Amino acid sequence: MNAIADRYRVRADAFERKIAAVEAGQWENQSPCEEWNARDVVEHIIDMHGAMLRPFGRALGPAPSLLDDPLGAFRAARADVEAILGDPVLAATEQETPSGKLTAEQHIDQVASADMIIHGWDLARATGQDDTIDPEEVARMWPEAQAIPEQMRIPGAFGPGIVVFGPEVKVPEDAPLQDRLLGLMGRNPNA
Structure with missing residues (x-):
């Protein structure tokens, strides 16, 4: 493999x-x-x-x-x-x-x-x-998450009913990296 x-x-x-x-x-x-x-x-x-x-x-x-x-x-x-x-x-x-x-x-x-x-x-x-997300996965995903194009956040941009990422959820800059990643992915880690 x-x-x-x-x-x-x-x-x-x-x-x-x-x-x-x-x-x-x-x-x-x-x-x-x-x-x-x-x-x-x-x-x-x-x-x-x-x-x-x-x-x-x-x-x-x-x-x-x-x-x-x-x-x-x-x-x-x-x-x-x-x-x-x-x-x-x-x-x-x-x-x-x-x-x-x-x-x-x-x-x-x-x-x-x-x-x-x-x-x-x-x-x-x-x-x-x-x-808890594996910290290695969080670190691997972090650079790409920081560069998510706004088009990926527009509902329907890739077809009817398709939402790739929700709006960014603001997370404190000193929050754990997992929380900051989740915020970029449109999730509220504290909800």
């Missing part, structure tokens, strides 16, 4: 553990994402995994229902993406993305894989789990 596939696996493992820890009565809990509950957060991650397959004319394969088995639904989507990452030809295939031309593995790394970090925090926060 390469560094991107390894990073994806670590992030997917962490997200999967968060899903597994959600209790049956917590799926309707409000998440930090204004319009989403805990189940919606997982649905978004699964949908983004599906988006990574579209350039190959593929769709998510058969999976358990998100309503009945969120963990099984995520595991199925994960397997579909890992099949792309595990195929050297597909992983290296270039495609047009909203961020320009990227290989499939670069696109997965920047979107589906990175999404699991912040949305893992959302899921943890919604369900009362430990919401």
